[in-house]
Amino acid sequence: MLGDRIRKLRKQKKLTLEALAGLGLTKGMLSLIENNKAQPSMESLAYIAEGLGVEVTDLLEEVSTLELREVLEKAEKLYNEKKEKATDKYKQLLTLLEPYIKNLPQGYEAARLLDIYSRSLYEEKRFGWEELSNQAATMYDKMNVTANRAQIAIFRSMVKFIEHDYSNALEILLSERTEIESNHVYIDPMTQVDLDYTEAILYFAVGEYETASHVMENALIFSKKHRIFYRTDDLYRIGAGQAMMFRDKEKRELYLRKLKQYGEFAEDTLSILVHNLLIAMTLIAENKEYARALEILDQYLGNPQEEEVVEWLYRMEKGKAFYGLGKFTEAIHEFEKVETPTTTHHPFDLSLFYVRYSYKALCHFKLGEMENALQSAELAVKKFENIPYLPFKEFAIETYNAILAKINPVQN
Numbered sequence: 001m002l003g004d005r006i007r008k009l010r011k012q013k014k015l016t017l018e019a020l021a022g023l024g025l026t027k028g029m030l031s032l033i034e035n036n037k038a039q040p041s042m043e044s045l046a047y048i049a050e051g052l053g054v055e056v057t058d059l060l061e062e063v064s065t066l067e068l069r070e071v072l073e074k075a076e077k078l079y080n081e082k083k084e085k086a087t088d089k090y091k092q093l094l095t096l097l098e099p100y101i102k103n104l105p106q107g108y109e110a111a112r113l114l115d116i117y118s119r120s121l122y123e124e125k126r127f128g129w130e131e132l133s134n135q136a137a138t139m140y141d142k143m144n145v146t147a148n149r150a151q152i153a154i155f156r157s158m159v160k161f162i163e164h165d166y167s168n169a170l171e172i173l174l175s176e177r178t179e180i181e182s183n184h185v186y187i188d189p190m191t192q193v194d195l196d197y198t199e200a201i202l203y204f205a206v207g208e209y210e211t212a213s214h215v216m217e218n219a220l221i222f223s224k225k226h227r228i229f230y231r232t233d234d235l236y237r238i239g240a241g242q243a244m245m246f247r248d249k250e251k252r253e254l255y256l257r258k259l260k261q262y263g264e265f266a267e268d269t270l271s272i273l274v275h276n277l278l279i280a281m282t283l284i285a286e287n288k289e290y291a292r293a294l295e296i297l298d299q300y301l302g303n304p305q306e307e308e309v310v311e312w313l314y315r316m317e318k319g320k321a322f323y324g325l326g327k328f329t330e331a332i333h334e335f336e337k338v339e340t341p342t343t344t345h346h347p348f349d350l351s352l353f354y355v356r357y358s359y360k361a362l363c364h365f366k367l368g369e370m371e372n373a374l375q376s377a378e379l380a381v382k383k384f385e386n387i388p389y390l391p392f393k394e395f396a397i398e399t400y401n402a403i404l405a406k407i408n409p410v411q412n
Contacts, residue, residue: 003036005059009052009066010034020051068109071100075116090123101132111139115152122159146184147191153177154198162345164386166205173198189226193219197231200238205347207388209242233262233271241348244278245391247286252278273300273310280317290324293317312338316356328363335360351392354383358392358399370407377403 010020021030024047032038033048040048042056049056058065075096078089086092097117104110114136121129133152140149153176160169177195181187187195196219203212220235222228236259243252256275263271276296283293297318304311319334340353357380364373377400384393 001036002039002059003034006048006052007034009054009059013052015051020048022051024051065105065107065109068100068104068107068113071096072109072112075113079116079119090120093117093120094124094126106139106142108143108145111136111143111145112148114139115148119155141183144184146180146187149180149184150177150187150191150195153180154194157198157202161202161205164345166202166347166388170199170202170206173202189222189228190230193223193226193228193231196222197234200235201346204238204242205388209246213239213242229262229266233259233266233268236262236271237274240274240278244281245348245351247391252282269305270310273305276300277310277313277317280314280321284317284320284324288324290321293321297321308339309341309344312341313352316352319356320359323359323363326366328366332360332363335363347387347390351384351387351390354380354387355392355396357383358396361399361403365403365406370403373403374407 010017017027017030017034021027025044029038029044030048033040033044045059046056049059052059054066075093078086078093078096081089083089093116097113097120100113101117104113114132118129118132118136121127121132133156137149137152140146140152153173156176157169157173160166160172173195177199196215200212200216200219203209203215216235216238220232220239223232223235236255240252240255240259242248243250243255256278259271259275259278262268263275276299280293280296283289283296297314300314301311301318304314315334315337319331319338322328322331322334335356338353338356340350344350344353357376361373361376361380364370364376377396380396381400384396387393
């Protein structure tokens with residue numbers, strides 16, 4: 001009710017009835033208005049709005065812009081909290097926003113609240129998130145808020161991505177990007193880089209490596225031209241990882257050098273750790289310098305500085321180094337410490353973890369543990385079933401066939 005909104009705003013502003021009434025109204029009349037026992041004229045309403053420091057429309061709307069801004073500020077703060085600090089943040093967001101969702105006016109605040117609410121519904125596995133996401137996208141389009149609209153496109157594609165439906169993820173992104181570029185006159189450089197980065201990783205995910213490389217390299221050129229560096233480390237990691245996977249020595253050295261330079265310049269620990277990890281991988285896979293690789297790996301594992309995902313990747317390589325040195329029991333011990341992270345979804349990243357089953361199979365085989373060897377080899381092939389062609393996938397299949405041939409020579 002109008003009176004309730006006036007009273008609420010007055011109390012938020014810490015104004016008494018006398019102070020707000022001033023010379024333009026009596027205290028008694030203002031009290032009647034606040035208690036919904038009298039309707040103010042437009043002249044009185046304008047006077048009250050001025051005293052409260054809001055627009056008349058804010059008083060007439062069921063939810064004022066001022067109130068929405070306050071709610072949005074709380075929502076943004078909670079939404080950006082790390083999950084470790086606020087494990088139930090999406091439930092909290094639903095509770096906070098639910099009273100407002102059905103009565104939202106037009107405007108940026110309303111669109112953003114719909115956006116956050118829809119994402120929270122998705123995270124809590126509740127129905128209806130897509131419809132609200134569409135509403136938010138339409139509102140962003142009307143207001144020409146390109147950055148937010150693009151983030152919705154990326155979010156929708158990532159929904160399919162984490163289901164490992166890579167083809168649909170790419171299709172959604174390309175379709176929505178075309179729509180955005182048709183309807184929005186200007187796309188700011190940061191949003192352009194975000195779209196390019198997402199497009200590159202999705203092309204890599206579906207196995208269109210040439211197109212992916214082209215998009216990635218153009219994104220790096222564009223980033224440099226516009227002096228936008230916040231995605232540079234991600235792009236370098238993709239480039240270095242791809243070059244490492246396909247043993248493109250020239251590109252690998254280029255991106256490793258750039259990754260190291262970026263890490264040192266920006267004091268970015270993750271970039272330096274990935275650089276060192278890829279160096280160790282090269283020493284193991286190509287140079288067969290296992291002892292030297294172990295020095296790099298143990299230097300980090302003695303004092304892990306990042307989340308478990310990085311530690312597991314280092315342990316993976318330590319296991320491979322032990323295998324190369326003929327220390328098969330020690331290698332199995334390292335591989336068994338590794339888990340495939342629930343937050344890992346890209347085929348490149350998954351393959352780095354899945355290949356451990358092939359190496360375990362080889363270790364068991366060398367130790368004469370044939371049943372365990374075959375089980376691990378079969379598991380590796382199964383894990384790679386939905387992964388596009390990658391050298392590690394080929395390695396898993398070859399390992400399985402080789403072990404099977406040794407165990408059952410007559411059948412092969």
